[in-house]
Structures are given as structure tokens and as C-alpha cells.
Amino acid sequence: MSYSIEIEQQPRQPYVAVRTTVPMAEIGQHMGQVFGQLFGWLGMHQVTPIGPPWARYLAVGPDEVEFEVGVPVAAPVEASGPVIAGVRPATTVAKTLHVGPYETLEGAYTAVMEWLGANGKLVTGAMWEVYESDPDQEPDPAKWRTWVYFPI
Secondary structure (H helix, E strand, O other), X not given: OOOOOEEEEEOOEEEEEEEEEEEHHHHHHHHHHHHHHHHHHHHHOOOOOOOOOEEEEEEEOOOEEEEEEEEEOOOOOOOOOOEEEEEEOOEEEEEEXXXXXXXXXXXXXXXXXHHHHHOOXXXXXXXXXXXXXXXXXXXXXXXXXXEEEEEO
């Protein structure tokens, strides 16, 4: 797949999320569970997301990954239980769109990293993925749309 890299200014954005650390080999099975916790909390507290869900990778090691899954919200909210609330600061990002199954996202990450190196840009924070497609709504993984963001 060919990737086009875009530069974009992301505004300051309140969010709610659930954070966890899991073995790298088990990230896929845990991702669904953590999203389930988040959306259960949202429904119970009548908090409506204002955009698609995302996953942000805070620390990636050879054996474990710390990540959070979240959604943007209109204004800061009080969080409770496993849910945390925060505000992502305004930042400039390099981003690309991946169309296809999650297992092939590595190509999008490689494309952005190569572009950053070729253009003298440095990553300044944790990268994240925004999921435009809901696998429950679109069962064909070949049609899933995932944006990959790197703050620069």
C-alpha cells in the first residue's frame, strides 16, 4: 500500500480514556476489553463522544506495551473507576491513512517514520491511531480506515 503523509495542526482536545499495560503479544485481545470498559462507562455516565475512538501508545517495549484507548469529548468531565480524563495539548502532527486490517498497520508506521527522517522532523510525544471504522459495523477488514498520528 502507498501512503501519503500529511502535516496538520491538532487543536487542544478534552478526552476520556482507559489506560493499561499488557504483554505485547496480547495487545489485540486486551484492546477490545479496554474499549468495552470505556464505552460501558460512557453509557453509564451519559457522556457522548464527539469523534471516533483512538488508541495512544505511551510506552512500547519488547515485552509490554502501555496504552490508553479513548474518545474526544466536548468539555472536560469528571472521571471515575478505570476511566481517566485529560486534555491533549494542541500539537502539530504527521499523519497517514491506513486502509486494511490492523495486522498490516506496520506499513503506515514505517511510511511516517521514513518521511520524518527524510524531512528532518522529530517525534515529540506518543503516537496514536484513530479508528474511523467500527469492526462491528464494517465486518470486512480490507475496508477498515485507521489514521496514524505522530506528534512532531
